[in-house]
Amino acid sequence: MIRSASTPHALAADYVRDQLVARTVDVNGKTYNPDGEYVLYWMQSSHRLDENWALRAAIRTADRVNRPLVIHQGLDPSYPYAADRHHTFILQGARDTARDAESRGLYYQFVLRPSRNDDRRVVDRLAARAYVVITDLFPTAGIRERVERFAERVNCRVLAIDGVCTVPSGAFEKPEYAARTIRPKIAKLLDHSIEPVADALPRVPVTEALRASLRATVGEHGLSLLPIATMSDVDIAAAVAACDIDHTVPAVPLIGGSVAAADRLSTFVSRELAPYADRRNEAGVHDGTSRLSPYLHFGQIASARVVREARATGASPESLDAFVQQVTTWRELAFNWCIRTRNFDRLEALPAWIQKTMAEHVRDARPVLYDLETLESAQTHDALWNAAQRELVEQGIIHNYPRMLWGKTVLLWTEDYEQARSWLYLLNDKYALDGRDPNSVGGIMWCLGLWDRPWGNKPIWGGIRPMVTSRAKLKFDVAGYIRRVGSRGESSRSPEDGVLL
Known part of the structure; x- marks a missing residue:
């Protein structure tokens, strides 16, 4: 039985479990660390707390083993084409995440590595103290390869969770060869996959002693936690300017973060979705697209939320279907291609x-x-x-x-x-x-x-x-x-x- 997509599950244990099974990849097959002090969620591609499947897995695991949850995100200058544009968008998103974490009572820390010569092993040291490391499943941007190298080095289990796809990527066991082959499969699972979940908070708090020791672990070789929650736009610009990145590609007016993503979604579904079928190819005076792709790329909004809110508008079937196909069929066909094709860009x-x-x-x-x-x-x-x-x-x-x-x-x-x-x-x-x-x-x-x-x-x-x-x-x-x-x-x-x- 499919529940209404307007009301979160009151008791969602079975639903969340089934979704996580289809979204989880055991990266290294190693055992859990029985001496681990906490569960570590290494946030890499899902830059949000809302509807975050990796975070849900981390909270469930932390509660099961009676340990606190530590959420860690970092940014360094070594990714290809690192520039003011991408750095600024990511830091704006991290500011929203940090503020959201404070409001929820979650422990979240952000480390900015300004120089390529700065300490590169913060996550390794954090993992050495962890019961398990849970991270995001993402086949591009070098994340898959980074996680695989990391998983070989550490001495605990590493799990990667798909928080990108609306329908879990694990529901498809082979590469799909065209939109026509994946579309009907997504359609069968979509209603179930977008059901909202009332997320719980971890039961075991992060103590002040643990916070101090985490700061010490981060700072062993000169880095420190960035006070991202309190940073202004001017502060972020100054931090970006001090990084060893390409400063010839400037930031753009589009603001990053979960708050801006939600605002953009609200504007689109309330004002621009109705004529989408007729205007989506219009690029002239009126841009008929949603312009949500940067937010979806950085995981600053969940695709399931996008689909749910679009459906709630009462837009025409033609416009709604055209938009949902873009959010689900084409995005998830691409994810399926990249995750199941090693040389996906060759x-x-x-x-x-x-x-x-x-x-x-x-x-x-x-x-x-x-x-x-x-x-x-x-x-x-x-x-x-x-x-x-x-x-x-x-x-x-x-x-x-x-x-x-x-x-x-x-x-x-x-x-x-x-x-x-x-x-x-x-x-x-x-x-x-x-x-x-x-x-x-x-x-x-x-x-x-x-x-x-x-x-x-x-x-x-x-x-x-x-x-x-x-x-x-x-x-x-x-x-x-x-x-x-x-x-x-x-x-x-x-x-x-x-x-x-």
């Missing part, structure tokens, strides 16, 4: 028909070749492509439809498919707030043919589905989009028309 991972068509067309003459600097600075001959690139650089996000065109077009302007692939990831991951996410991986690989079928046999494209600027005006207000983003002078070079069509 050409060799693509299906055989794409490999064949690329081999046949890799030497086709390109209409124009641009170097990376020209692309990055949005100085091509194509005003629409330049507008999409500027939106990415200046706002950290691209509207969905121009983003597909942006990715597809690079195939025409680079020497071969590998150069196109590598430059697309560079541009996306350097500037996009939702970069290095399964969904952005899926978007780029879709531009290269993933989850699609052969579309004829054209120069350069081969059997890959083409998308060209000349036809974009049939889909949305191209001139309005260019005006909204802001235009600059375009290159005088122009491609050969015949290759583009």
